[in-house]
Amino acid sequence: MQIWYPADSQAKGRTAPYISNADVFAEGFSTILNLPKALFTTFGYVKTHAIESAELSQEESTYPVLLFSHGFSGHKNQNTFQVEQLASHGYIVVGIDHTYSSTASVFADGRVAPYVQQDLNSGTYLDQANPGWVEDAKFVLDQVEKLAKNDPDNRLQDEWICRMWGCSVIPLAEQRVRRCSWRMRGSKQP
16 A cells, blocks of 8 residues: 655655566566566666655645555556645555456565456456455555544544545445445545
């Protein structure tokens, strides 16, 4: 998971890479697209507008949260241009890499889970993947809730209930998450 947020306008520092672990993703793209890995090795040089570890902007007292969920073979950084735009307009955006549905998932301990090719001629893969995407979203919501509870400035405390958006069949996952989590906007707290 990765978090983008409105930064202080005076923030200075290193710009974030478009894709962390670029070599892992180059291998993933090469495998998925059946093209030479060399075509994807420049991803490691692409930088974003985001400043790593910048201070959260003090412009607003609270910020709404969005979850970004990619489609099959996508990844949490694929819509960085949109995510940065949303952050610049006052949203905190949390990107998810869905294990085995992402180009690659790199865990904090360095383990890598590659994309597992699906039979796109059958809708069965959707039925099998969707519960995993729902669990991923619930896990991320749990992590955001922990951040909110430990935020000394209460920036997420009252207003962090969020929406989920993304590509492909993500609206199906959002509906399922909404049914089982009061934290999604439009759902009621138990």
